[in-house]
Amino acid sequence: DAGVIQSPRHEVTEMGQEVTLRCKPISGHNSLFWYRQTMMRGLELLIYFNNNVPIDDSGMPEDRFSAKMPNASFSTLKIQPSEPRDSAVYFCASSPGLTGETQYFGPGTRLLVL
Amino acid sequence: ELKVEQNPLFLSMQEGKNYTIYCNYSTTSDRLYWYRQDPGKSLESLFVLLSNGAVKQEGRLMASLDTKARLSTLHITAAVHDLSATYFCAVRSTSGTYKYIFGTGTRLKVLA
Numbered sequence: 241d242a243g244v245i246q247s248p249r250h251e252v253t254e255m256g257q258e259v260t261l262r263c264k265p266i267s268g269h270n271s272l273f274w275y276r277q278t279m280m281r282g283l284e285l286l287i288y289f290n291n292n293v294p295i296d297d298s299g300m301p302e303d304r305f306s307a308k309m310p311n312a313s314f315s316t317l318k319i320q321p322s323e324p325r326d327s328a329v330y331f332c333a334s335s336p337g338l339t340g341e342t343q344y345f346g347p348g349t350r351l352l353v354l
Numbered sequence: 355e356l357k358v359e360q361n362p363l364f365l366s367m368q369e370g371k372n373y374t375i376y377c378n379y380s381t382t383s384d385r386l387y388w389y390r391q392d393p394g395k396s397l398e399s400l401f402v403l404l405s406n407g408a409v410k411q412e413g414r415l416m417a418s419l420d421t422k423a424r425l426s427t428l429h430i431t432a433a434v435h436d437l438s439a440t441y442f443c444a445v446r447s448t449s450g451t452y453k454y455i456f457g458t459g460t461r462l463k464v465l466a
Binding site: 273282283288296331338341346347348 | 395402452456
């Protein structure tokens with residue numbers, strides 16, 4: 241099993257640019273989660289999907305952030321326009337469902353906004 | 355406010371010693387998770403605890419859950435250097451839609 245796949249692994253961009261992070265969950269997993277990790281705020285859940293439907297997006301910081309899951313094997317997290325305070329490691333995780341099983345985390349995307 | 359607090363935040367211990375990390379949470383929850391994160395790496399699942407009194411063990415790590423006290427512990431027995439990492443607990447809140455809330459993490463350093 242390839243595990244959760246994220247791309248890119250590193251992204252450096254300038255303030256104001258659009259950033260798109262991508263995630264491929266583990267095959268057969270129905271739930272997908274986007275997290276952000278920073279030194280100041282720790283690990284925060286941004287949004288999660290079940291069966292491609294967004295269930296809770298209350299963690300999305302503001303309208304500049306959006307997430308989609310067009311099919312069971314692909315999700316994107318978009319930041320437009322990006323700001324320096326968005327610099328963080330963004331993790332995608334997947335789990336078989338919403339019955340409380342463990343989540344399997346991807347390697348993360350390290351984003352730096354200059 | 356939904357909170358998950360861990361203590362200590364930092365722990366430096368000698369090899370061979372025992373220690374416990376504590377995780378307190380403020381919300382009703384039906385799942386308690388423990389994860390490990392090595393520096394610059396992703397998170398790796400250690401345990402999922404489902405019910406009051408649940409205890410799980412893997413190698414030198416043992417996790418327990420007291421839902422009445424809203425407390426989980428991660429006990430380390432005879433620590434070895436390879437256990438050096440940051441350990442996170444997380445809960446799944448059952449207030450409204452599920453919310454997954456992580457603790458601040460405990461950075462463990464085991465000295466040889």
